[in-house]
Amino acid sequence: MTALLIRDLRLAFRAGGGFGLGLAFFLLLAVLVPLGVGPEGATLARIAPGILWVGALLACLLSLDRIFALDFEDGSLDLLATSPIPLEGVVAIKALAHWLVTGLPLTLAAPVLGVLLNLPEPAYLWLVASLAVGTPALSVIGAFGAALTVGIKRGGLLLSLLVLPLYVPTLIFGAEVVKRGATGAGVSVPLLLLAGITAGAVALLPFAAAAALRVNLR
Amino acid sequence: MELVVDNLAVARGGLTVLEGVSFSLAPGAALILRGPNGVGKTTLLRTLAGLQPAVAGTVSVPPESLTYAAHADGLKAVLTVEENLQFWAAIHGVGGVAQAMAQMNLTDLRARRAANLSAGQKRRLGLARLLVTGRPVWVLDEPTVSLDVASVALFAGVVRAHLAAGGMALIATHIDMGLAEAAVLDLGPYKAKAPVAPGGFDEAFT
Numbered sequence: 001m002t003a004l005l006i007r008d009l010r011l012a013f014r015a016g017g018g019f020g021l022g023l024a025f026f027l028l029l030a031v032l033v034p035l036g037v038g039p040e041g042a043t044l045a046r047i048a049p050g051i052l053w054v055g056a057l058l059a060c061l062l063s064l065d066r067i068f069a070l071d072f073e074d075g076s077l078d079l080l081a082t083s084p085i086p087l088e089g090v091v092a093i094k095a096l097a098h099w100l101v102t103g104l105p106l107t108l109a110a111p112v113l114g115v116l117l118n119l120p121e122p123a124y125l126w127l128v129a130s131l132a133v134g135t136p137a138l139s140v141i142g143a144f145g146a147a148l149t150v151g152i153k154r155g156g157l158l159l160s161l162l163v164l165p166l167y168v169p170t171l172i173f174g175a176e177v178v179k180r181g182a183t184g185a186g187v188s189v190p191l192l193l194l195a196g197i198t199a200g201a202v203a204l205l206p207f208a209a210a211a212a213l214r215v216n217l218r
Numbered sequence: 219m220e221l222v223v224d225n226l227a228v229a230r231g232g233l234t235v236l237e238g239v240s241f242s243l244a245p246g247a248a249l250i251l252r253g254p255n256g257v258g259k260t261t262l263l264r265t266l267a268g269l270q271p272a273v274a275g276t277v278s279v280p281p282e283s284l285t286y287a288a289h290a291d292g293l294k295a296v297l298t299v300e301e302n303l304q305f306w307a308a309i310h311g312v313g314g315v316a317q318a319m320a321q322m323n324l325t326d327l328r329a330r331r332a333a334n335l336s337a338g339q340k341r342r343l344g345l346a347r348l349l350v351t352g353r354p355v356w357v358l359d360e361p362t363v364s365l366d367v368a369s370v371a372l373f374a375g376v377v378r379a380h381l382a383a384g385g386m387a388l389i390a391t392h393i394d395m396g397l398a399e400a401a402v403l404d405l406g407p408y409k410a411k412a413p414v415a416p417g418g419f420d421e422a423f424t
Contacts, residue, residue, distance in 0.1 A: 002308075011296060073290075075288055075290025076294070081269060084309070218271075
């Protein structure tokens with residue numbers, strides 16, 4: 001399994017691997033929103049939590065279709081399916097690799113971009129915490145969507161339509177954590193719900209995704 | 219350790235293409251599958267590899283003993299020859315990458331990226347993967363596509379060495395690989411009868 005993780009990370013970091021795509025998108029969004037909205041600090045501070053979370057979510061979405069499509073096209077997925085690693089494990093590792101390449105850099109870059117959006121100071125800790133807790137759910141839910149659409153040529157549109165509704169609870173609770181953090185209110189309820197979504201997704205969706213892959217490989 | 223296929227029926231796209239296929243394969247034996255295009259060789263091999271369910275019949279084979287080589291080689295273009303093989307060796311928990319490269323005449327290409335290989339070289343690399351799986355039963359779908367005469371002979375030698383070590387091979391191919399000792403199974407007679415729609419064909423027009 002480590003070998004698969006290392007290979008996926010190596011592929012992501014080599015030329016054309018897609019590392020930095022989500023991060024660049026997130027950066028562009030955070031730079032462009034203040035230019036579009038205007039320089040009023042109070043307005044920006046109010047919308048910053050939502051913008052940062054929506055940006056992180058869309059940046060995750062950008063690279064989802066690569067999770068299985070590339071391996072499907074070159075035949076690796078067939079070979080992985082007949083390998084000693086259970087398909088559930090393949091899904092979990094690929095979701096983890098996606099998170100390491102997308103979710104983790106977004107989480108680490110978010111505080112810097114928060115400055116651009118005039119995010120109130122107490123919210124920084126909660127921004128990082130909510131993204132760290134919430135983005136794994138985005139990767140696992142995305143892996144499930146990618147598994148459902150793996151055999152479809154140019155399945156990106158269908159994938160986005162399938163996955164976006166599933167992303168909504170994560171977005172609502174994630175942005176709520178940051179909003180409450182900004183005003184100094186208690187954040188434990190949305191943070192726990194966010195953690196619950198992530199834990200549930202990580203526990204259940206690899207099995208669903210593996211079942212979808214088995215159907216699509218036929 | 220034996221591969222036994224009993225009365226197997228396989229379907230492609232919901233349509234049964236082969237039925238009543240039965241054969242068995244003992245250690246050290248090879249079986250060559252023949253049949254015209256579209257008869258269902260690939261479908262049969264994918265069913266044996268466990269990638270799709272059988273319509274009827276049974277495949278009895280010890281778990282984790284099959285390895286499948288398809289039309290697509292499962293290579294990553296940005297990885298080198300050696301990295302590609304090392305990955306599959308690590309997945310299967312076996313070594314022997316250097317030996318596999320030597321056997322498939324890839325040692326000189328070890329540091330070259332798969333993107334810069336010719337079609338035949340890619341095929342050789344895809345076939346070298348079989349050697350680092352450590353699995354006894356090789357299920358090969360047209361392994362000689364884009365190989366030159368010398369490489370076909372090289373690969374036939376690799377298969378022969380695998381059989382001599384107690385392995386088995388099931389090969390769908392149109393060309394003569396020079397494996398004189400292998401049995402040949404013609405899939406033509408197993409072709410499924412065309413399904414008759416219930417109530418006859420007129421139903422759609424009434």
